[in-house]
Amino acid sequence: MAPQHQVRAHYDARTIVVYQAYSPAVADPSLRAKRFVPPFSFNRMTWIKPSFLWLMHRSNWAQKSGQERILAVRITRAGWEEALSRAVLTTADPAAIARAAVHVQWDPERSLRGAALNHYSIQVGVGRGLIRTFAEDWVVDLTDVTPQARKIAALKQSGRTAQAQRLLPPERIYPVPPAIARNLLIEV
Known part of the structure; x- marks a missing residue:
């Protein structure tokens, strides 16, 4: 059986791309x-x-009110790993969750058509105590990928799924350090 809890992301030697949906x-x-202001x-x-398709499912391909703009947020891998190292699963003891600087939850990954897959996508909640660090130290670049999201959605809706698939960001398994992985149920 394929691992169910792995981080799949678009990343390079120094950075990782995460996605967020916002209002204009x-x-x-x-x-x-x-930068965030x-x-x-x-x-x-x-x-x-880090999952583009999960965010597309969540934002209804940038159609949901307040989520009409999709940002690719490039952050440092050091920041990403710091966030993960400080994270507590949202299924943990409520007192531990309340004290945690970062929350992690696992939700079913999504296919291009929006169907739930048999593996999970990580969602990372950066708490108030780390927001400034995230925004001022970890964020390297912000890119509006709304046009790309809408183009993929249009291709998908017109039945051109192969063309739509080629436009998806290249996501692959991210090598989470083993000590961090154990705490978050990540299979390495």
């Missing part, structure tokens, strides 16, 4: 500044997801 009111000023909230948890 949040996305536009942040894209202009090339108000009205991005520095006072609440922000969820980052």
Whole structure:
């Protein structure tokens, strides 16, 4: 049986891409500044997801209200791994969850058509205590991938799934350090 809990992501030697969906009111000023700026909230948890298809399912391909803009957020691998090292699973003891700087949950990964797959996608909630570090130290670049998302959706809806598949970001298994992996049920 294939591993059910692995991090699949688009990454290079120094960075990893995570995705977030925002309203234009949040996305536009942040894209202009090339970093998160108000009205991005520095006072609440922000969820980052390395799975493009999972976010497409969640945002209904950038059609859901308040999630019309899809940002590819390139962060340092050091920051990503720090977040994972400080994470607690959302299925843990409630007291541990309340104290955790970062939350992790596993949700079924999605196919291009939106069907739940038999393996899981990681969602990482960066808590208020780390938001500034995330936004100011870890984020390397913000890119608006909304046009790409909409093009893929249009191809998918018109039955051109092979063309749509070729436009997906190249995601592969991310090598999570074993000590971190054990705490988050990641199979290495």
